[in-house]
Amino acid sequence: xxxxxxxDIGGTHIRVAVYESDSITPxxxxxxxxxxxxxxxxxxxxxxxxxxxxxxxxxxxxxASPGPLDPHTGTVLATPNIPEWKNFPVAPKLxxxxxxxxxxxxxxxxxxxxxxxxxxxxxxxxxVYLTISTGIGGGVISHGCLLxxxxxxxxxxxxxxxxxxxxxxxxxxxxxxxSFCSGPSIARYVKEQIEAGQTSxxxxxxxxxxxxxxEAARAGDALAISAFERAGHYLGIAVANYLAIFDPSILIFGxxxxxxxxxxxxxxxxxLRKHTFHPHYLDDxxxxxxxxxxxxxxxxxxxxxxMKSA
Amino acid sequence: xxxxxxxDIGGTHIRVAVYESDSITPxxxxxxxxxxxxxxxxxxxxxxxxxxxxxxxxxxxxxASPGPLDPHTGTVLATPNIPEWKNFPVAPKLxxxxxxxxxxxxxxxxxxxxxxxxxxxxxxxxxVYLTISTGIGGGVISHGCLLxxxxxxxxxxxxxxxxxxxxxxxxxxxxxxxSFCSGPSIARYVKEQIEAGQTSxxxxxxxxxxxxxxEAARAGDALAISAFERAGHYLGIAVANYLAIFDPSILIFGxxxxxxxxxxxxxxxxxLRKHTFHPHYLDDxxxxxxxxxxxxxxxxxxxxxxMKSA
Numbered sequence: 001x002x003x004x005x006x007x008d009i010g011g012t013h014i015r016v017a018v019y020e021s022d023s024i025t026p027x028x029x030x031x032x033x034x035x036x037x038x039x040x041x042x043x044x045x046x047x048x049x050x051x052x053x054x055x056x057x058x059x060x061x062x063x064a065s066p067g068p069l070d071p072h073t074g075t076v077l078a079t080p081n082i083p084e085w086k087n088f089p090v091a092p093k094l095x096x097x098x099x100x101x102x103x104x105x106x107x108x109x110x111x112x113x114x115x116x117x118x119x120x121x122x123x124x125x126x127x128v129y130l131t132i133s134t135g136i137g138g139g140v141i142s143h144g145c146l147l148x149x150x151x152x153x154x155x156x157x158x159x160x161x162x163x164x165x166x167x168x169x170x171x172x173x174x175x176x177x178x179s180f181c182s183g184p185s186i187a188r189y190v191k192e193q194i195e196a197g198q199t200s201x202x203x204x205x206x207x208x209x210x211x212x213x214x215e216a217a218r219a220g221d222a223l224a225i226s227a228f229e230r231a232g233h234y235l236g237i238a239v240a241n242y243l244a245i246f247d248p249s250i251l252i253f254g255x256x257x258x259x260x261x262x263x264x265x266x267x268x269x270x271x272l273r274k275h276t277f278h279p280h281y282l283d284d285x286x287x288x289x290x291x292x293x294x295x296x297x298x299x300x301x302x303x304x305x306x307m308k309s310a
Numbered sequence: 311x312x313x314x315x316x317x318d319i320g321g322t323h324i325r326v327a328v329y330e331s332d333s334i335t336p337x338x339x340x341x342x343x344x345x346x347x348x349x350x351x352x353x354x355x356x357x358x359x360x361x362x363x364x365x366x367x368x369x370x371x372x373x374a375s376p377g378p379l380d381p382h383t384g385t386v387l388a389t390p391n392i393p394e395w396k397n398f399p400v401a402p403k404l405x406x407x408x409x410x411x412x413x414x415x416x417x418x419x420x421x422x423x424x425x426x427x428x429x430x431x432x433x434x435x436x437x438v439y440l441t442i443s444t445g446i447g448g449g450v451i452s453h454g455c456l457l458x459x460x461x462x463x464x465x466x467x468x469x470x471x472x473x474x475x476x477x478x479x480x481x482x483x484x485x486x487x488x489s490f491c492s493g494p495s496i497a498r499y500v501k502e503q504i505e506a507g508q509t510s511x512x513x514x515x516x517x518x519x520x521x522x523x524x525e526a527a528r529a530g531d532a533l534a535i536s537a538f539e540r541a542g543h544y545l546g547i548a549v550a551n552y553l554a555i556f557d558p559s560i561l562i563f564g565x566x567x568x569x570x571x572x573x574x575x576x577x578x579x580x581x582l583r584k585h586t587f588h589p590h591y592l593d594d595x596x597x598x599x600x601x602x603x604x605x606x607x608x609x610x611x612x613x614x615x616x617m618k619s620a
Contacts, residue, residue, distance in 0.1 A: 154554075
């Protein structure tokens with residue numbers, strides 16, 4: 001019986017888990033601080049894996065990492081969270097060290113794969129996953145296949161331009177879905193409106209978090225409500241585009257900002273209906289929340305390793 | 311040795327061709343006026359197929375038709391060119407009549423499939439095809455698989471919104487790629503600018519065609535040149551989005567408007583470089599014209615029938 005090791009590299013923690021053949025319950029688990037901005041991230045990663053290495057044969061290692069990265073070569077190109085990793089061949093290095101195949105893909109793709117295999121998207125052949133958080137990441141299953149693309153950089157759904165006159169994006173471009181709908185984009189809008197003279201209970205907060213804005217909205221603050229309405233409006237435009245492009249049977253929302261619920265999703269659904277190219281896309285379309293929470297990256301890495309070594 | 315029959319249903323003509331096992335040169339060919347707005351389109355189609363029916367066994371029939379349609383059930387939902395066909399089960403009807411499997415998909419998907427199997431995209435696993443004509447149609451091959459989607463309505467690339475303040479689209483929505491870059495959209499822009507007082511050699515033309523606008527641009531007309539610059543600019547935004555979404559290794563342009571060449575593609579390439587989310591998408595990306603011309607629909611229908619009955 002061979003085991004699979006899954007790794008989730010995050011900005012604050014590296015998580016490693018060991019799984020028996022077909023199980024998704026780990027038999028061993030390790031959590032290490034990544035100290036991502038300090039030297040030695042790779043060494044800490046290698047040690048965390050070594051710490052859980054089982055006596056049984058290991059079939060493969062799967063890794064979920066922040067991108068952009070090249071899953072075909074297992075190389076992280078450059079990731080804002082880990083300044084040390086520039087064109088860093090993390091999968092080949094681990095493979096050479098541990099003597100087993102190592103497969104790598106970005107965290108949003110891995111969350112999509114996990115939701116498809118083990119979570120909210122089980123049984124669907126056409127899935128779009130969107131995580132709305134500090135950034136916006138996407139993952140797509142099309143005809144039962146993870147969309148990776150030629151350079152392994154497909155499904156960057158947050159970086160679709162939906163307004164050439166839109167605000168700056170974290171990536172350096174502008175008018176992207178992320179620049180309207182991510183947590184920081186919603187907060188920036190609130191700040192700008194206050195600076196422009198709009199009154200709000202948030203005036204006393206120098207940098208309100210999405211959670212604080214949601215709290216203010218629930219207490220009736222007009223600016224806070226309009227900030228989510230605006231994000232929902234643009235999210236509806238974005239998702240109408242994804243429907244015309246992918247025609248999925250399920251749409252899964254993950255990430256912290258998705259947790260605000262109706263504040264975002266009521267205006268989103270109104271905008272989606274208004275902007276959808278043809279009503280047939282909405283027939284039997286499931287729109288739901290991610291089911292796997294913080295384990296999505298780890299379980300996606302597990303699914304990837306199993307899929308690639310099947 | 312079994313034969314395959316391919317059909318291309320166009321607004322003006324229905325074309326039918328018979329192919330031997332692995333050949334892409336027809337052994338029989340039939341071209342009939344579709345008279346699409348008059349009754350009896352289905353009967354003319356059935357007769358055109360019967361007219362070329364070979365003595366040998368027929369493996370399957372493939373059909374390229376204008377959409378929107380449902381390839382999973384072989385039903386045309388409603389297509390502007392053929393008012394008679396509303397939720398019309400063309401594939402099941404033909405299958406019952408001729409006693410062989412019949413497979414249907416829209417013309418842009420079929421052109422993409424043809425270019426991939428027999429044309430400019432041979433050997434690529436990740437292909438985006440865009441036809442720029444009266445409308446804008448798209449077809450996508452992702453990981454060696456034709457993207458059809460849950461309802462069979464994926465890859466409607468012309469109906470991605472890229473500007474919420476954009477002009478009306480032929481589909482009834484607005485701000486879509488088609489509403490900036492199709493032939494009629496370019497012509498409308500010229501007309502609007504003339505009405506707004508801009509001088510142009512096109513002033514004497516009540517409804518200039520894209521070919522006439524291209525001629526004026528080549529003769530130095532500033533408005534005509536700016537009309538293609540504007541279309542190229544928005545086409546660059548659209549394609550930058552397709553790269554982030556699909557990460558293809560080849561991008562193929564078909565359709566009449568693509569024939570204008572540098573007038574459109576120089577500003578397009580400048581805009582693409584400016585808007586591409588990450589320069590890595592452009593590494594080894596092939597950008598080329600369609601190779602199969604008017605036969606793309608027919609050859610796509612052939613490829614579909616062979617693929618589905620393999």
